[in-house]
Amino acid sequence: QWKGAPEVILGATKETAQIISMAHGLLEGTGRAIISRLRPESILPLQTEFQAYTVRTLAAARAMVIYRPDYIRKQTGGHIGVISAGTSDIPVAEEAALIAEEMGCRITTIYDVGVAGLHRLFGPLRELLAQEVDVIIVAAGMDGALPSVVTGLVPVPVIGLPTSIGYGLGGNGVAALLTMLQTCAPGLSVVNIDNGVGAGITAALIANRVAQAREHQSQ
Amino acid sequence: QWKGAPEVILGATKETAQIISMAHGLLEGTGRAIISRLRPESILPLQTEFQAYTVRTLAAARAMVIYRPDYIRKQTGGHIGVISAGTSDIPVAEEAALIAEEMGCRITTIYDVGVAGLHRLFGPLRELLAQEVDVIIVAAGMDGALPSVVTGLVPVPVIGLPTSIGYGLGGNGVAALLTMLQTCAPGLSVVNIDNGVGAGITAALIANRVAQAREHQSQ
Amino acid sequence: QWKGAPEVILGATKETAQIISMAHGLLEGTGRAIISRLRPESILPLQTEFQAYTVRTLAAARAMVIYRPDYIRKQTGGHIGVISAGTSDIPVAEEAALIAEEMGCRITTIYDVGVAGLHRLFGPLRELLAQEVDVIIVAAGMDGALPSVVTGLVPVPVIGLPTSIGYGLGGNGVAALLTMLQTCAPGLSVVNIDNGVGAGITAALIANRVAQAREHQSQ
Amino acid sequence: QWKGAPEVILGATKETAQIISMAHGLLEGTGRAIISRLRPESILPLQTEFQAYTVRTLAAARAMVIYRPDYIRKQTGGHIGVISAGTSDIPVAEEAALIAEEMGCRITTIYDVGVAGLHRLFGPLRELLAQEVDVIIVAAGMDGALPSVVTGLVPVPVIGLPTSIGYGLGGNGVAALLTMLQTCAPGLSVVNIDNGVGAGITAALIANRVAQAREHQSQ
Amino acid sequence: QWKGAPEVILGATKETAQIISMAHGLLEGTGRAIISRLRPESILPLQTEFQAYTVRTLAAARAMVIYRPDYIRKQTGGHIGVISAGTSDIPVAEEAALIAEEMGCRITTIYDVGVAGLHRLFGPLRELLAQEVDVIIVAAGMDGALPSVVTGLVPVPVIGLPTSIGYGLGGNGVAALLTMLQTCAPGLSVVNIDNGVGAGITAALIANRVAQAREHQSQ
Amino acid sequence: QWKGAPEVILGATKETAQIISMAHGLLEGTGRAIISRLRPESILPLQTEFQAYTVRTLAAARAMVIYRPDYIRKQTGGHIGVISAGTSDIPVAEEAALIAEEMGCRITTIYDVGVAGLHRLFGPLRELLAQEVDVIIVAAGMDGALPSVVTGLVPVPVIGLPTSIGYGLGGNGVAALLTMLQTCAPGLSVVNIDNGVGAGITAALIANRVAQAREHQSQ
Amino acid sequence: QWKGAPEVILGATKETAQIISMAHGLLEGTGRAIISRLRPESILPLQTEFQAYTVRTLAAARAMVIYRPDYIRKQTGGHIGVISAGTSDIPVAEEAALIAEEMGCRITTIYDVGVAGLHRLFGPLRELLAQEVDVIIVAAGMDGALPSVVTGLVPVPVIGLPTSIGYGLGGNGVAALLTMLQTCAPGLSVVNIDNGVGAGITAALIANRVAQAREHQSQ
Amino acid sequence: QWKGAPEVILGATKETAQIISMAHGLLEGTGRAIISRLRPESILPLQTEFQAYTVRTLAAARAMVIYRPDYIRKQTGGHIGVISAGTSDIPVAEEAALIAEEMGCRITTIYDVGVAGLHRLFGPLRELLAQEVDVIIVAAGMDGALPSVVTGLVPVPVIGLPTSIGYGLGGNGVAALLTMLQTCAPGLSVVNIDNGVGAGITAALIANRVAQAREHQSQ
Ligand SMILES: Nc1ncnc2c1ncn2[C@@H]1O[C@H](COP(=O)(O)O)[C@@H](O)[C@H]1O
Ligand SMILES: Nc1ncnc2c1ncn2[C@@H]1O[C@H](COP(=O)(O)O)[C@@H](O)[C@H]1O
Ligand SMILES: Nc1ncnc2c1ncn2[C@@H]1O[C@H](COP(=O)(O)O)[C@@H](O)[C@H]1O
Ligand SMILES: Nc1ncnc2c1ncn2[C@@H]1O[C@H](COP(=O)(O)O)[C@@H](O)[C@H]1O
Ligand SMILES: [Mg+2]
Ligand SMILES: [Mg+2]
Ligand SMILES: [Mg+2]
Ligand SMILES: [Mg+2]
Ligand SMILES: [Mg+2]
Ligand SMILES: [Mg+2]
Ligand SMILES: [Mg+2]
Ligand SMILES: [Mg+2]
Structure with missing residues (x-):
C-alpha cells in the first residue's frame, strides 16, 4: 500500500478458486479486495463465497469490490x-x-x-x-x-x-x-x-x- | 474526359523527360496538363520547357498546372x-x-x-x-x-x-x-x-x- | 435531424433492454427507430416488444427498422x-x-x-x-x-x-x-x-x- | 543450371568489387552473368570492367546482363x-x-x-x-x-x-x-x-x- | 467453364439453404458441385439433400463434391x-x-x-x-x-x-x-x-x- | 495561455521563413517562442534572425527557445x-x-x-x-x-x-x-x-x- | 532421439483419436509420450485410454506425459x-x-x-x-x-x-x-x-x- | 565485467566525440573498447584518435575493437x-x-x-x-x-x-x-x-x- 494504489486482482486469467483465495488474502490484509475483468461465470460463486461481506458488483464493467464489514473507505478530497x-x-x-x-x-x-x-x-x-x-x-x-x-x-x-x-x-x-x-x-x-x-x-x-x-x- | 475528371500525371515515379512528353500530349489534347507529386528537381526544367505557356506552380503542394495560352477554364457553379x-x-x-x-x-x-x-x-x-x-x-x-x-x-x-x-x-x-x-x-x-x-x-x-x-x- | 441523417442505434455493444429503451425514445421523438449490427439474440425480444409497431427486419444484414403505425417515409427523389x-x-x-x-x-x-x-x-x-x-x-x-x-x-x-x-x-x-x-x-x-x-x-x-x-x- | 534457372546476382547488397568478382565467376562457368537491383553507382564501373563483353543494361529496371562474346542464347519456344x-x-x-x-x-x-x-x-x-x-x-x-x-x-x-x-x-x-x-x-x-x-x-x-x-x- | 477451372461454392459465408440451391444449379449445369470451407453444421443437411447423388466428403478439409449419378470425370494426363x-x-x-x-x-x-x-x-x-x-x-x-x-x-x-x-x-x-x-x-x-x-x-x-x-x- | 501550456512551433514540417514569422508573432504576444523538432538547416538562420534576443539552443534535442530581452520566467514551485x-x-x-x-x-x-x-x-x-x-x-x-x-x-x-x-x-x-x-x-x-x-x-x-x-x- | 530432444505431440491441431494413435507409437518406441497444447476435451479420453500407464497431467499448462510402467527417466545433472x-x-x-x-x-x-x-x-x-x-x-x-x-x-x-x-x-x-x-x-x-x-x-x-x-x- | 560479457558502445546513436570519450573510459578500465553499428563518418576519426593503440576494423560489419598495446585476450576453450x-x-x-x-x-x-x-x-x-x-x-x-x-x-x-x-x-x-x-x-x-x-x-x-x-x- 506504500504505493498509494491498491492491488487489483486480474480476473480474466484466473480460475474462480484462485480468485477466491487471493481475495481472502487481500481481505485479511487490507479489509478490501478489488477484482477486475471478471469472467461472467466467476461472479455468482464469488457473491456466494463472500455473502458475509459487503460486495459491490459492476456487471457491465466486469468489476467487483468486496469489503470486510468493518471496512471504512478514506476520503482524500481529490x-x-x-x-x-x-x-x-x-x-x-x-x-x-x-x-x-x-x-x-x-x-x-x-x-x-x-x-x-x-x-x-x-x-x-x-x-x-x-x-x-x-x-x-x-x-x-x-x-x-x-x-x-x-x-x-x-x-x-x-x-x-x-x-x-x-x-x-x-x-x-x-x-x-x-x-x-x-x-x-x-x-x-x-x-x-x-x-x-x-x-x-x-x-x-x-x-x-x-x-x-x-x-x-x-x- | 467523359469521366468529368482530368487526367493527372503522377510526377513522383517518372523521369522529367517522361513528364514533359506526357504533358505535351495532354496540352495538345485538352489544352491543359496537371502534374502532382512533382520531385523538386523536375520543377525548373518543366518551367523552362513550357515558358511559352501559362504555368501555375504550387511549390509546397508539389503541384503544377500548364495551360495552353488559349485555354479557358469552365466555371461549373459547384x-x-x-x-x-x-x-x-x-x-x-x-x-x-x-x-x-x-x-x-x-x-x-x-x-x-x-x-x-x-x-x-x-x-x-x-x-x-x-x-x-x-x-x-x-x-x-x-x-x-x-x-x-x-x-x-x-x-x-x-x-x-x-x-x-x-x-x-x-x-x-x-x-x-x-x-x-x-x-x-x-x-x-x-x-x-x-x-x-x-x-x-x-x-x-x-x-x-x-x-x-x-x-x-x-x- | 438537422444533420439530415437519422440516428442509428449500434446494437452490437448494447444489452437488449438498453436497445428497447433507446428505440422507445427515438419512436417517440421521430416516429422511427433504426438499429444496426443487432446480435441474433436481440431480434425476437425486439419483435415481441414492438409488435404494435411496423417492424422491418433484415436478418442477414442484422438490421431492423421500427415505425410508429402513423409513420410516413418522405421521398426525396435521390x-x-x-x-x-x-x-x-x-x-x-x-x-x-x-x-x-x-x-x-x-x-x-x-x-x-x-x-x-x-x-x-x-x-x-x-x-x-x-x-x-x-x-x-x-x-x-x-x-x-x-x-x-x-x-x-x-x-x-x-x-x-x-x-x-x-x-x-x-x-x-x-x-x-x-x-x-x-x-x-x-x-x-x-x-x-x-x-x-x-x-x-x-x-x-x-x-x-x-x-x-x-x-x-x-x- | 540443373534447375533450369540461371543464378542471378542480387546487386543491392553487394559492393561493386564483389559483383565484378561474382560476374567473372559466372561468365567463366556459363558464359553469362545476370545482375538485378543494381545500385546506380555500380553501373558505370561494371560497363567499364566488361567492355570486352556484350553488355545489356536496363537502366530503369536496374538490371544488367553480361555475355561472353561467343555466348548464344537458346530459344525454347515458350x-x-x-x-x-x-x-x-x-x-x-x-x-x-x-x-x-x-x-x-x-x-x-x-x-x-x-x-x-x-x-x-x-x-x-x-x-x-x-x-x-x-x-x-x-x-x-x-x-x-x-x-x-x-x-x-x-x-x-x-x-x-x-x-x-x-x-x-x-x-x-x-x-x-x-x-x-x-x-x-x-x-x-x-x-x-x-x-x-x-x-x-x-x-x-x-x-x-x-x-x-x-x-x-x-x- | 471456358476458364478451364470449375466454379467452387465458398461455404463459410453462406446459409445451408443457399448452398443447397447453388449446388442444384451447378449440378443441373455441369453435373458436379464443389463446395469448400463448409461449416460443420452444413455437412449433414447437404448429405441428406443429395442422397440420390454421389457425394464425396473430406471432413478434415471441410470440402465436398456432389456428382450427378451419370457424371464422368475427364482425365487430362496432368x-x-x-x-x-x-x-x-x-x-x-x-x-x-x-x-x-x-x-x-x-x-x-x-x-x-x-x-x-x-x-x-x-x-x-x-x-x-x-x-x-x-x-x-x-x-x-x-x-x-x-x-x-x-x-x-x-x-x-x-x-x-x-x-x-x-x-x-x-x-x-x-x-x-x-x-x-x-x-x-x-x-x-x-x-x-x-x-x-x-x-x-x-x-x-x-x-x-x-x-x-x-x-x-x-x- | 489560458491552458497553462505554451504554444510550441513544430519545426519539422515548416520552412525556416515560416518559423521565423511564427516566432515573431509569439515573441510579440508572450515574450517567448519555443520551437521543437528543428531541422538542422534552420538553426543558424534562426540564431542570426534573433541575435538581439536571448536564444537557448539544445542542439541534440533539436529545440530552441527565444526570449525577449525583458522576459522573466515565472517559478511555480513544481x-x-x-x-x-x-x-x-x-x-x-x-x-x-x-x-x-x-x-x-x-x-x-x-x-x-x-x-x-x-x-x-x-x-x-x-x-x-x-x-x-x-x-x-x-x-x-x-x-x-x-x-x-x-x-x-x-x-x-x-x-x-x-x-x-x-x-x-x-x-x-x-x-x-x-x-x-x-x-x-x-x-x-x-x-x-x-x-x-x-x-x-x-x-x-x-x-x-x-x-x-x-x-x-x-x- | 539423436537430437537429444524428445518428440512432442502438438495436441491443438489434432483429433483425440489421432493423438492416441501417435502416443501409442511413441510409447512403443521410447516408453514415453509427451503432448502439449491439449484441447480440454481430449484430456479425459486420453486418461481413460492410457489408464494402464503412468499419466502426468498439468491441466493449467494443457500438457500431459504418459509413461510405460517400466519407464525410468534419466537424470543429466543439468x-x-x-x-x-x-x-x-x-x-x-x-x-x-x-x-x-x-x-x-x-x-x-x-x-x-x-x-x-x-x-x-x-x-x-x-x-x-x-x-x-x-x-x-x-x-x-x-x-x-x-x-x-x-x-x-x-x-x-x-x-x-x-x-x-x-x-x-x-x-x-x-x-x-x-x-x-x-x-x-x-x-x-x-x-x-x-x-x-x-x-x-x-x-x-x-x-x-x-x-x-x-x-x-x-x- | 561480472556479467562475463563486455560492454559494447552502440555507435549509431552517438556523435564521434561521444564515442571517443566512452572508448577512452573503457580502455582505461578494461584495456579494450568494442564499438558496433558505427556510422561510416566515425571510422576515420576513431582510427586517427587511437593510432597509438591496436585497432581492428570490420568495415562491412561496421564494427571496431580498440586494444591497449598491452592487452591480452583470454582463450576460454569455448x-x-x-x-x-x-x-x-x-x-x-x-x-x-x-x-x-x-x-x-x-x-x-x-x-x-x-x-x-x-x-x-x-x-x-x-x-x-x-x-x-x-x-x-x-x-x-x-x-x-x-x-x-x-x-x-x-x-x-x-x-x-x-x-x-x-x-x-x-x-x-x-x-x-x-x-x-x-x-x-x-x-x-x-x-x-x-x-x-x-x-x-x-x-x-x-x-x-x-x-x-x-x-x-x-x-
Ligand atoms: N484490469 C487490469 N488491467 C491491467 N492490469 C491489471 C488489471 N487488473 C489487475 N492488473 C494487474 O495485472 C497484474 C497481474 O499479475 P498476475 O495476477 O500476478 O499475473 C498485476 O500487476 C495487477 O496489478
Ligand atoms: N497525386 C496522385 N495521387 C494518386 N493518384 C494519382 C496522383 N496523380 C496521378 N495519379 C493517378 O495515378 C495513376 C498513375 O498511373 P501511371 O502514371 O500510368 O503509372 C494514374 O491513374 C493517375 O491518374
Ligand atoms: N532481384 C532479386 N530478387 C530476389 N531474389 C534475388 C534477386 N536477385 C538475386 N536474387 C537471389 O537472392 C539470393 C541472394 O543471395 P546472396 O547473394 O548469397 O546473399 C540468391 O539466391 C539470388 O538467386
Ligand atoms: N514536438 C512536438 N510534438 C508534438 N506536437 C507538437 C510538437 N511541437 C509542436 N506540436 C504541436 O503540433 C501542432 C502543429 O500544428 P501546426 O503547426 O498548425 O501544423 C500544434 O498543435 C503544436 O502545439
Ligand atoms: Mg502478481
Ligand atoms: Mg497510366
Ligand atoms: Mg451516443
Ligand atoms: Mg548466395
Ligand atoms: Mg459470385
Ligand atoms: Mg496550428
Ligand atoms: Mg510431423
Ligand atoms: Mg548506457
Missing part, C-alpha cells in the same frame, strides 16, 4: 472528472471511476458527449471546471477524438482511455489509442485500450497528491 | 469548402483545392482550425454553410480528429483527407486515416493519406453534379 | 446505385441500401458482378447510368477490386464499401479496404469495413443534395 | 505475356521479361492498361490469347486490381507481380500484394513486391515445360 | 505432386489435391516431411521427379520453410501453400506466407494462407496445359 | 524528475525537461540508469523521492522496461516517454511504447514516441497544480 | 531456473519446466516476481545463482520487462519466454516478445509467445551440454 | 559455429563472430550455404559437429529458412540471427525473424534482426559455461 464519448464506452469509464473512488477520490461523470454531438459537452464541462476538478479521464472508442477535444479546452491534465468499441480497420480501440497518442492538444497522456484500472489509478495518484497539498494548506 | 486542421496540412489541402478548381468549382478555404483551437472553427464554418457549400474537404494529420468534428456539425457530405503530418506510432497519417475510418459522425468518407488529388476529384464530382441540377433549375 | 461484387457481400450492401432508403432515396441494386465475372457487370451498369443515378455504392470483400473498376467506368462519385469477406493475409476486408484507398481511378472515396451505415448515409447526403437542387428546378 | 497496369510499373515488368527472355522464352508485352482505363486492355489481351500464350505475368502497383481482372478473363495461369508504386496506407505495393493474395479469380499465384526476377523465372519454368512437351510433339 | 510439411497441414493439402483431381489431374502425395525431419523428404521427392511431375504444391504452416527447400531441389514450378498452423507472432500462417514470399529459391509462387482451392486450380491449369501439349504430341 | 534509461535517450529527455522548465518547474535529472545497470538507479531515485518530487518522466528506447520498473518503486504518477532508439522488430520506439502501454505497474501513463513536448507539458500541468495547492497552503 | 513474472504466467512456465525435466534436468522455480514487485526477486535470484544454475528461463506477459531485468543481473544465458497474458495494443504477448527482442541486456535470446516447449528444449540442450562436461570432469 | 545463408548475410555473421571471439571463444565459419543451395551445407556441418562445437549461430535474411534446417540436423543449441536482407512484404528481416520464431525444429532461440552483438554474447555465454565445466574436468 476530485476527478470521468467523461465518456458514447454510451458503449460507459462500462470502461465506470471501471476507472470505481478504482479512483476506492482510492478515496470524488468522481463527477459526464456520459455520451462524443464529437458527433459535441454541443452536449460544453455546458457540463464548464460546470466541472467550476468545481475545481484536479484531473479528467476521457473514455472513447471508435474515432477516439473526444480526449483531444477536451484537452484543447481545459487547463488540467487529461488521461485518455481508449475503449475497444469499433470494428473494421483501426477497430477494437486501435484507432482510438493511436489518435490519442497523436494528439495535437498538449497535456494528454494515455493508458492502453480498456485499461480503466490504469486510468483510474493514474488519475487518483494525481488528484490525491493535489488534495494532500490542499489539505496541508487548510490545516 | 462550391467546395476546404478546411485544414494545422498549418502543416495546408499543402495537401491546396493540392485538393487546385484539382477541384481545375474541375470548375469555387473554393472557400478555412485553415489552421484543428481541435487544439476549436473555437477558431465555429465562426468560419457557420459562414461557409451560409454560402450554400455543396461538400467539404477536411485535411488533418496527427490526431486527424477534425473531420469527425466537422461532420458532426454540418448537413453536407464531408471528405476526410488525412495528411502525413505526425511522428511516432500512428504517424505519417496512419492514425489520422484510421480515426476517420472509425468516425462516429455519419456522412464522412475518406481518401488515402496525402491524396489531395483523390479528395479534390471526388468533391468536384459531387459539387458539379449538384451544380448541374441547380443550373437546370435556373434555366 | 437515386443511388448499390452494387455487390459477390453474393457474400449482399448483407452489407443491403445495410447501406436500407439506410439510404430510410433517408428517402430510391435504390437500384446490381448484385454478384465481381471481377471474376466482369462481363455480368457492363449491361446493368449502363442501364443504371441511363437512369440518372446520383451516386453509386460498391460493396466488395476479398480482393476488393470492383469499386476501382466501376469508378473507372462511370462519371458519378462512387463510395467504396469493403466487406469482411475473405481469409488469410489481408482477410476480413483489410485488403479490400487498402486496395480501394490505393485506387488509381479518381472519384472513389471509402468508408470502413462492413460500414454499410456510413456508406448509406454518405451516399444519401449526396443524392439528396442533388435531388433538392433538381426539385427547386422543377418548381 | 511464350509469355507481360502486362503492366501503369507506366510506373514498366521497369519491374521489364525485369521479369528480361529474366524470362534469358531463359529462352518469347515475350509479348502490353503496357499501361490498368483498371482506370480498362477498355485499353480487351483488344490486346484477345490478340495475346490468339497467339497461344503459355502463361501471363501482370505487374501492378497502387490498387493492384489488374491481375485479378486478367485472371478472370483468361484460361492460362497468371503470375501476379505487385510493384512498389503507391503511397499512403497500403502503399509501396502492400495493398497490391494483398489484393492479389485475396483474388476471387482462380488461377492467380503471386511473388513478392518488385520481385520481377521471381516472376520471370516462375513464368519461364512453366512456359518452358509446356514448350518442351510441344517440341516432343512436333518431332 | 501430374501434380502435393507435399505437406506436417501432419497438421494435410487437410489444406487435401483441399488442393481434391480440386486438382476434379480438374482431371493425377495426384501424388508426400506428407509430413518438414524441415525438422528433412531426411524423410529426399527419397520420395526423387521418385516424384522420376515420374515426370508437372508442378508441385507444397503446403506448410509454422515456419513455412519447406517450399523454399523443395524449390531449391527441383526443376519444376512450385506453388507455395501456407497453412494457418502455428501460434504466437507470425502465427496463423503469416510467417509461413512471408517466408515463401521472401524465398531465395527462384521458381516459387504463392497463394494465400489456407487457400487450397487457389493452389489446386493454379497447379491444374499448369499441369493441364503441359498435358495438352504432350497429348498433341502422342497423336 | 518539481519534476526526468530519468533516462540510456545515454541515447538523453536528447528526448532534455526536450521534455526544457518544456517543463519553461512552464516554471524545477527539474532533477537522473540519466543512463536503464535495466541493464539497474543498481545505478536505486540511490538517485531514493534521493529524488526525498526531495518531494511531484511527478516523474522516464524516457526509454529499445526495451522500454525502465518506466515500469520505476513506477513499481515510487508513489507518484509517472509519465512514460518512449524514444525511437532501437532497430529491428519493435525498433524506432515501437516495443518501448507497447511495453509501457502493457505495464503491470499501475500509475504509468504514456505519450507517443519521442514526444518530449507532450511529456513535458503533461508533467508540468500536474506539478504546477500540486504546487499551486502547496502555495495556497503556505500563505 | 540445472535450470524457471522464473515467472506474474501468477498468470505460471502455466506457460510450467510447460517449459516439464519439458526440461523430461530431458533430465533439475528445475528450480521462482514465481510471481515481476517488475511491479521487484523486491520479491532479488533474494531468490541470489540463492539460485549460488546453486550453480546453468541457464534461466524467464516467462513474462503484459510488459515483458522481467527477462531484461534478470539478464542484467546474472552471468548465465537467459531464455525469454513471452506469454499471451495482456490485452489492448501489444496484447496477447506481442509487447512482451518485442521488448525481449529489443533488450538492452546482452545474453537474452527468445522463443515465440507461449512456446514453453521451445524454451524448455533450448534450455535443456544448454544445461545438458554443461552437465555432460561437468560429468566427464567428476569421473 | 567453440562456436557461425553459419550464413547468403553472402549478403556475412557482415552480420561477422559482427556476432567478433563479439564471441572477444569473449575468448574459438569460431568456425561456414558461409553462403542457404536453402537455395542446401547441398553445400551438409559436408561442412558434419565436420563442425565432429569438432565438438558447443553452440551454433545461423545468420539468414530473406526467407530465413536456414536456422530451422540446421536446428533439425544438430544436437546442440542454435541461435537464429535474422538479417535485414530482403525487400517487399516481410523484407528487412521481418519474415526471417518470424519464420525463426515459428520454427518447428526444437532447440532454436533467436535474437532481433541484425543483432550480431546479442547473438555473439548469448553464444559465448553458453560456450564459455561448457568450456569452464570441461576445464574443471581436465584439471
